Amino acid sequence: MSEFIDRGGQEVIGVARVEGPIVVVDGVGNVGYDEVVEVFDSRGRVRRGRVLEVGEDVAVVEVFAGTTGLSIDDTRVRFLGQPLRIPVTEEMLGRIFDGMGTPIDGGPEPLADHYADINGQPINPTARVYPRDYIQTGISAIDGMNTLVMGQKLPIFSGSGLPHYQLAAQIVRQATLGAPVGETPSQAAEFVIVFAAMGVKHDVAAYFRNSFAESGALTRVAMFLNLADDPPVERLVTPRVALTLAEYLAFERQMHVLVILTDMTNYCEALRQISNIRGEVPSRKGYPGYLYSDLASIYERTGRIKTSTGSITQLPILTMPNDDITHPVPDLTGYITEGQIVLSRDLAYQDIYPPIAVLPSLSRLMKDGIGEGRTRADHSHLSAQLYAAYAHVQDVRSLASVIGEEELSTVDQKYLEFGRAFEREFINQGLTENRTIEETLTIGWRLLSILPPEELTRVSPDEIQQYYRK
Amino acid sequence: MSWQIGTVTWINGPVVRARGSRQVSMLELVEVGDEHLVGEVIGLEGDIITIQVYEETSGMRPGAPVYGTGMPLSVELGPGLLRSIFDGIQRPLPVLEMRSGSFIGRGIHLTPLYRKDRWNFTPQVKVGDAVTGGTILGTVPETPALEHRVLVPPDLEGTLTWVAPAGEYTIDEPIARLRTENGEQELTMLQRWPVRRPRPYRSRLAPTEPLITGQRVLDTLFPLAKGGAAAIPGGFGAGKTVAQHQIAKWADAQVVVYIGCGERGNEMTEVLQEFPGLVDPRSGRPLMERTVLIANTSNMPVAAREASIYTGITIAEYYRDMGYHVALMADSTSRWAEALREISGRLEEMPAEEGYPAYLAARLAEFYERAGYVETLNGERGSVSIIGAVSPPGGDFSEPVTQHTKRFIRCFWALDKALASARHFPSVNWLESYSEYVDDMADWWREQVDRDWQTMRGQAMTILTEESRLERIVKLVGPDALPDEQRLILETARLLREGFLQQSALDEVDSYSPVQKQIRMLDLILHFHQRAQRIIKRGALIVMIHDLPVVNKLMRMKTLVANDQLEKLDDIRRELDEQMDQLEAEYR
Ligand SMILES: Nc1ncnc2c1ncn2[C@@H]1O[C@H](COP(=O)(O)OP(=O)(O)O)[C@@H](O)[C@H]1O
């Protein structure tokens, strides 16, 4: 894995201070900000780290594997003179790596003629291509209401115990390049998958692995696993390693890459830990003030560029502590990503799968990915109408809980009926049920037809004429 | 043109310390390391120089050289700004792309304005003229949509000893020579101005005309004055960016400066791909011809994000000084405030609220103070209007950036999460938002559009306020408990919300709503209300009103009636009166 092994570099014996995952090294010269180090314990075992801050003869180093077993006098630190880089090659597909990019599947180190800095570089906005090709996931609540577009970053906001893994796996299994209703896709885009786990349990990684295997996708997947019992600081590197490979595959090998990052909340906790140990001024809930910029340096590594036909689509998964969407991790994520799919505990209790809370969910790129020539001309109005109607259902429900259902107006009773049907028949679907875009739109219109046509002011009279069924 | 002034001693992300010359000045532009990364001096103590670096510092080492330039961070001003897209320190992104490909490389030095273009200059002065800062030397058709006025730099005055004849010149070539107290000076079409210093004007004028945006909830209910300042706060997904884009597209400003400050790359790409194809309803020209874009996205260096706001506002002031109305959008000022916080944190300054530095409020004030309706140095009238998006954590407006911003703006467009999730856009909450410009704008509306705007606006606000009070009762006892006069208020309020306030940016017709259409739509809804009120007093039931076919028309008139066929609104009015007459006849 490590390209720098033979490069020598400056070495220092003994450190000044060890605290949590941080060591402070004195008596260094000529060390670069952000460069990689190798830290050896008294028995010569190596672990890696990187320089967080550097002065004239002192460097603050973050040790990815933690500092357990390091002593002041016997620790050796070697500075390698460059930022962390990994080899990138197509051969990494079908392989499993640890959170730093070292193979853990028993296979050989990938042979690459190309090494890339894991921090990447910002995409120039003028070099981007605005993403407009939608991905059919076969899931109505997504395709109909929050359409995913190739090159989008669309996270799943979940809570512990909710079926976000099933949903992500189903999306991966079913994702195909979308086509307008009545046409078949002109090109069959095959997605490759880059999967990065940060602090998740073994069985989660196993679940995804099995799911990829069952759908025959395993040869198209590269997995980077930092599991719950792996060093937390390593988590800070894992998504960057994964995205470095994704960028290579998408922008140099012209592939369509789906990147799954889970769980971003664990990533942020590791960042908070380092920040607290360094005594930085916290902003909200102890997270550092630069959490937004740090997350952006991950999420913005998504999209399409003019010089490649490939794309990176990101599906980060995060669990909201206490199901609180205003918690800094989902909050800052939502400020950066192009929408969010929010899962609801309420729906899950009612046995609705996928329990997607459509009202707080959003796909910002949907507007340009749907409509005539992309899905169907009425799609945008239909989804706006479903949103408006379902939002009204919430008001009616709370009114009904006060005055009783019988006291509701006939129209409001229709809304209740619509609301139930929408949850049972539109949102709810099987784990393996793969609906076409046309099926999704048809269900949407069938349910709208529960309501009197005068209520439907978001769709045009012509559309009512064509699709409303009484 | 730079010389070594010190060497780096400490590096922490974008903040670097160096030891060196005591001659360096605060806010001087410097270059750091062998790659000559651009930076700015933000602190001096003895021989220790603190620098914020506008590029990624990965790999930089103590001992690296620091070079001084003797100049503060400045922008280049001249023809060629329009249609451009720059990063936060005014590097032209398309040229950067040619140099370093799809990804932004480091240490690339580029001149902001293209030097080789030749511009058609027509002089307006002659030899012997006494000129002062701001005097128009001549004009250049910068784009078909805008005449660029070449000004004497603000701090110069003297007598012209030579003026170039009409013809084509590059921005480096002299177009005039000026004898000043300090000797003779050559003038070109290119000027530089330090970004952190507001450009001077003769005097500030009271705002008298609105910045028309074509968005009904803004123009009719919460108008912004030309030269005014507005904030758009809202949680993620509430609609800040779409609102900013809408204003950038449709505002009746002659120049638009749009700053993408710490936000998404794709949103800038969207503007770049969409604007050239959109036509300004007033000039009939592609929107790009009046637009300057600044893009320092969330993943670009954080110090340059801090600078981007100043780069943008200085360009805006420059066009103001030519006598133009300029609208500036900053999306998002919160990301700029966070950049301040991040730099401040790395300097280990004492934090005030939520980790923000104590000078946050002062910086916000300085920025919004640069908005204004002014008499320029040459006696023209020009304005800079500022529309700043604010991104409060958790959508909670009690946080420091929203709260401090509120002190310096007079127009508050509060976006509402609940409205946004019901897809009521723009999600401007009519109870929480305000404009302190309403009275100032009354004359303009009276003279230009309709005598009764302020009255109608008041009536609409009353109905909406009343609705929210009634809704609280309905939540407890259901709507049937209300008398029909009050249920009529709910009915009219629904018309106002869905038929008037709601306006889809995606709708071909309704994306832009001319003021004449706005006022006539409002008039119709209020007319409906008055007639219905009378009929209900006579004993008609609310369901009869609700079931009138014209209600559906009122709900849809925004899209049914094209912007150039406003006479169709008269037809709807006629229909309304007929149906009301009929009903009224039954209850005579
Ligand atoms: N005026 C509008 N008309 C139609 N849709 C809108 C409007 N404003 C916002 N939206 C919808 O809301 C989404 C989020 O808006 P955006 O401006 O990106 O939010 P923010 O910048 O506040 O996070 C958009 O992608 C769009 O779907």
Ligand SMILES: [Mg+2]
């Ligand atoms: Mg936005």
